[in-house]
Amino acid sequence: MEDLLDSPNPPGRKLVSSSFDDHDEVQDAFASVAALTPQQFAPSRTFSVASTRSDDEDDDDFDDDASTPKDLSKCTLKQLASLACKRIEIGTAVMPKPLFEPDPEDYNGSEELRDAAFSTKSTYYARILEQEFNAVVVEHHCKWAPLCVSEPGPLVGGTPSERLGRYDFHHSDSIVDWALERNMSVKGHVLVWAASSPVNLLKAMEPNQVAKVLKEHIFTVMGHYRGRIVVWDVVNEPLAPDGTLAENVFFQKLGSEYVEMAFRWAHEADPNATLILNENKAEGIGTAKADAFYELCADLKAKGVPFHGVGLQAHFNAAGTGRHRPPTPRMVKQQIRRLGKLGLSVNISEMDVRVSQLPAELREQAQKQVYHDIIAAALSEPACSSIWLWGFSDRHSWVHNFYYDDEPLIFDESFARKESYFGVRDALLSLVPSGTVGGRGNVLLDSDFDADGNPWGHAWYQPEPEGIISDSIGGQAGDSRPDWEQE
Numbered sequence: 001m002e003d004l005l006d007s008p009n010p011p012g013r014k015l016v017s018s019s020f021d022d023h024d025e026v027q028d029a030f031a032s033v034a035a036l037t038p039q040q041f042a043p044s045r046t047f048s049v050a051s052t053r054s055d056d057e058d059d060d061d062f063d064d065d066a067s068t069p070k071d072l073s074k075c076t077l078k079q080l081a082s083l084a085c086k087r088i089e090i091g092t093a094v095m096p097k098p099l100f101e102p103d104p105e106d107y108n109g110s111e112e113l114r115d116a117a118f119s120t121k122s123t124y125y126a127r128i129l130e131q132e133f134n135a136v137v138v139e140h141h142c143k144w145a146p147l148c149v150s151e152p153g154p155l156v157g158g159t160p161s162e163r164l165g166r167y168d169f170h171h172s173d174s175i176v177d178w179a180l181e182r183n184m185s186v187k188g189h190v191l192v193w194a195a196s197s198p199v200n201l202l203k204a205m206e207p208n209q210v211a212k213v214l215k216e217h218i219f220t221v222m223g224h225y226r227g228r229i230v231v232w233d234v235v236n237e238p239l240a241p242d243g244t245l246a247e248n249v250f251f252q253k254l255g256s257e258y259v260e261m262a263f264r265w266a267h268e269a270d271p272n273a274t275l276i277l278n279e280n281k282a283e284g285i286g287t288a289k290a291d292a293f294y295e296l297c298a299d300l301k302a303k304g305v306p307f308h309g310v311g312l313q314a315h316f317n318a319a320g321t322g323r324h325r326p327p328t329p330r331m332v333k334q335q336i337r338r339l340g341k342l343g344l345s346v347n348i349s350e351m352d353v354r355v356s357q358l359p360a361e362l363r364e365q366a367q368k369q370v371y372h373d374i375i376a377a378a379l380s381e382p383a384c385s386s387i388w389l390w391g392f393s394d395r396h397s398w399v400h401n402f403y404y405d406d407e408p409l410i411f412d413e414s415f416a417r418k419e420s421y422f423g424v425r426d427a428l429l430s431l432v433p434s435g436t437v438g439g440r441g442n443v444l445l446d447s448d449f450d451a452d453g454n455p456w457g458h459a460w461y462q463p464e465p466e467g468i469i470s471d472s473i474g475g476q477a478g479d480s481r482p483d484w485e486q487e
Contacts, residue, residue: 091135194248243292284327311349329377340383347386372423
């Protein structure tokens with residue numbers, strides 16, 4: 001217990017940086033770097049042209065100036081969020097390496113420019129993150145196994161340990177501190193998720209031991225960040241694709257009550273924290289999983305469980321069929337509405353849109369429409385005030401490692417804005433003065449069909465495979481595999 005509650009992260013530990021005081025040439029390079037915007041590091045790169053851009057808009061309109069342009073078409077995502085008729089968090093998942101370690105590819109291959117940027121931790125990734133977003137979530141390094149088993153940061157006096165009680169918050173702390181120094185809010189992710197827990201160690205334990213170490217884990221992590229992180233994803237993906245509870249290691253050891261137990265322990269650990277239940281493929285009303293998710297939330301509320309909000313992940317495959325097909329804006333709006341009526345806040349929690357399985361000529365259109373219409377529909381509901389992307393540049397996306405090569409985000413691999421960026425921006429414009437809640441009249445909020453009888457997304461929707469009946473349920477009862485293992 002003492003090992004578990006004792007943080008091995010000593011005060012004052014910093015990320016490694018280098019001093020170039022004795023190298024005049026590199027100091028000159030640093031002076032040049034400091035004066036440049038991210039786009040000017042690579043002058044050959046240009047932003048994608050989009051329909052929402054004004055004719056006189058150029059890259060210089062997007063700089064680090066905190067002032068908000070009078071022309072709304074020149075606002076960043078963060079600036080538009082600040083103008084909205086309700087408080088909006090526009091956030092993204094963040095990894096430490098691209099945040100703090102400049103990539104030579106971003107500096108025309110120049111090691112000197114890279115090293116100069118490294119000395120101030122001034123990366124393309126960091127500058128765009130600060131420029132476009134007002135909130136962050138630690139993508140990976142605040143999960144249980146990465147904190148103390150599989151991928152910890154530099155542990156004091158030794159190598160990574162397989163003891164559950166030895167935590168290292170180095171990587172996670174670095175991201176949280178960076179964000180708070182810039183007045184960005186931080187969401188904690190995630191306390192209880194079987195896929196990112198030390199499953200082999202837990203399987204060897206008796207149920208009472210699992211309950212003990214799970215409670216200690218929640219207290220350890222929330223205690224470490226008390227006062228710094230005030231919103232937490234407590235339980236992630238408790239449901240199987242058919243809507244039954246996933247028979248993961250926590251279910252096997254503790255039964256269905258583990259979800260309720262986790263929230264009660266989290267509330268005990270930090271009574272002031274906002275506690276969230278996060279789920280995948282529950283975004284749109286009318287499917288077995290979405291309906292079961294609603295029923296689970298209603299049951300927890302009826303029991304008086306301290307639980308305040310839900311996250312709808314929104315990992316979409318635009319080419320998906322059956323239960324993998326993206327929900328329509330109407331389905332998302334109605335799901336958020338009924339969750340809101342339970343007294344819950346709702347956030348789109350991990351959005352990305354895969355398109356590589358579509359014909360090349362349809363990818364840009366489909367991705368922009370999914371981002372725009374789903375976000376506009378979500379924000380049209382009072383219960384939704386947070387939009388989180390699972391990364392922002394195609395260069396740094398989990399999709400490459402867990403699915404396949406794709407381009408699921410709103411900046412390309414060179415950090416240029418894609419059409420999907422302008423889709424997100426237009427969705428945020430729907431909530432600023434002179435905007436129209438729900439979009440500019442072209443988002444189907446009350447029906448899945450337009451005036452001509454065409455279904456939403458008809459220009460790029462893929463037909464169901466021949467000979468296979470579309471099944472909105474799918475999957476086997478209790479399937480605890482993560483989504484990427486089910487496609």
